[in-house]
Amino acid sequence: MVISMKNIRLKMARIEHDLSQEDLAQKVGVTRQTIGLIEVGKYNPTLNLCIAICKTLNKTLDELFWEE
């Protein structure tokens, strides 16, 4: 999994669930900065964190993290 560009899909999914970066961060047990950095593509999250985010946002890994 290579996440080197902005993750718009994550941001959209988060907004769909009416969650702020801080809310999502709290739900998956990281800091707001970490979510922010994933969204701008400056942090490559571990598979565990990706899965936690997907489960919280009811999405699959493909939907949020797979780059076509």
Added chain:
Amino acid sequence: MYKKNKKQVDERVKNLQNKIYKEMYVLIMIVCSISIVIKFFKMGISLDNVLTEWLIIFVSSVYYYVRTAYLGILTDEVEVHDSNSKIKLQTKNILYGVATGLVLAIFFGLNSAFNYADSTQQAYKYFFMVFLVSLVIYVPFFAGFLGLSYMAAKKKSDQVVQKNLED
């Protein structure tokens, strides 16, 4: 996407290596502390005897602090700490400064009482005099030093985070 890169390192190996480095750091700190205690007992309490140990502990701590500020993770550390603790990290830092000043004042007071006084009454007098003077000097110094360095580091860290989060 999964291009073979010569410089690519196995992340499992890297993580375990980092874990070892962390343990190594703790080990070095323990060895230095033990060395300081042994030297104090064997050679007397003097900073000259333990300068190397003191430098290792001091420089590595400062290095960690500066790096956390310049990488921006100090902001994360503060956020995690403050959400889990009733006392804010800023307050804790100042309290540590006060505690350090207090311990030093007691130490200097006892040192004067035991080494320079000729009678019990004089020992009490020396203790309280030196204790109070040291208290006035060291408590504001350490509380101010720790408080201000924390504020400066936090400000830098917040700036780095802000810059990183910009699109």
